[in-house]
């Protein structure tokens with residue numbers, strides 16, 4: 001197989017997800033390995049994303065590999081007007097795997113088609129960020145002991161939030177129930193709801209937090225961004241509705257865990273941080289194991 | 302039906318293809334999709350003709366030209382009800398409705414302004430047709446949907 005790129009969460013089957021998660025568990029138990037010795041991983045960040053980049057670089061370092069790349073487009077040849085195709089073809093000569101973050105949607109699929117080495121999509125605009133989804137799934141399985149039959153609450157910007165869309169698609173293999181909490185203008189798009197209906201998966205929509213949260217196994221928080229609102233008054237009206245506070249977790253299930261792709265602004269109040277149900281910082285650490293699993297499985301190691 | 306006869310008399314072709322039941326508004330899209338602006342065959346275009354079934358229709362008659370199957374199906378994006386009439390010796394010997402294809406390659410433009418296909422030169426667009434009835438195309442690259450209403454040609 002010439003190209004085993006990971007561009008979109010749909011590139012993987014249910015079996016692939018489980019294989020990656022098992023491998024991630026192995027790396028959590030044995031984080032330092034020298035299986036990437038002599039390999040070069042290029043991290044091309046056409047748009048800065050410190051968190052994601054560090055997580056990938058940490059994963060490569062723990063596996064004994066070397067890293068080349070750039071951390072934002074201004075320090076790359078893109079600045080001189082080079083096409084994406086030319087950049088990728090050149091970098092593919094110097095590396096065994098390319099990790100790419102790019103603001104333009106579809107750039108990762110295109111890069112995977114012109115590259116002779118596999119490409120891992122570390123986010124292409126509002127489109128896909130599959131390694132985030134896999135680390136979310138890893139966090140869910142680790143905290144719940146299973147992926148099946150969970151009640152998952154997705155909160156915040158459900159319209160533009162790519163992480164919630166990918167998570168919805170991936171978790172749809174495991175008979176979930178979904179609860180969507182969002183302002184009217186940022187509701188889950190119709191195409192995803194139709195998809196769930198076709199698969200016979202139950203979902204409920206709410207405009208604010210209610211007693212229902214007592215049934216949640218997972219609460220997945222996202223940021224409601226001001227830029228998403230054409231009307232600033234509308235933003236002012238809703239901005240505090242989607243903030244999770246510690247008192248709201250009273251009476252919730254013991255196994256409930258709160259997830260967030262980070263960075264957070266104010267949508268999870270800091271008073272939640274010390275609650276044992278807050279899981280977002282551990283979630284970020286799981287990202288390293290998951291990326292170790294993804295890189296090593298793509299390179300057949 | 303009278304007008305049909307008149308039209309036939311004036312524009313009769315011996316051998317060739319008649320593409321009928323094109324929505325009048327989409328005639329030029331069909332011409333562009335098939336690249337008819339570049340051919341030298343005798344060709345008659347009729348537009349804003351009354352149609353019993355679809356408002357104003359357009360028709361294209363091309364002498365000595367016969368299309369391959371999937372070649373013609375590309376026009377289904379613009380003219381999903383178009384009918385192809387193969388003419389031999391002045392008579393219609395075969396009639397075929399166009400079929401909306403499963404994949405659309407190198408014809409349509411992605412509606413998403415942030416799609417790589419609208420940024421980098423020389424990318425051939427690719428779409429999966431996710432709704433054949435209303436025409437909805439899912440971009441192979443950015444995964445966004447382009448509908449018939451916002452369909453532009455590449």
Ligand SMILES: Nc1ncnc2c1ncn2[C@@H]1O[C@H](COP(=O)(O)OP(=O)(O)OP(=O)(O)O)[C@@H](O)[C@H]1O
Pocket residue numbers: 305308309312313314315319321360362384386388390391392393
């Ligand atoms: N020899 C010909 N030269 C040019 N045009 C022709 C010729 N024969 C038929 N046509 C045109 O081809 C189209 C189809 O012809 P046909 O006789 O099947 O009409 P129809 O019964 O109205 O078909 P439909 O049900 O598809 O509308 C008509 O628009 C007709 O004018």
Ligand SMILES: [Mg+2]
Pocket residue numbers: 305
């Ligand atoms: Mg007729």
Ligand SMILES: [Zn+2]
Pocket residue numbers: 106411412413416417418440441442443444445
């Ligand atoms: Zn696109």
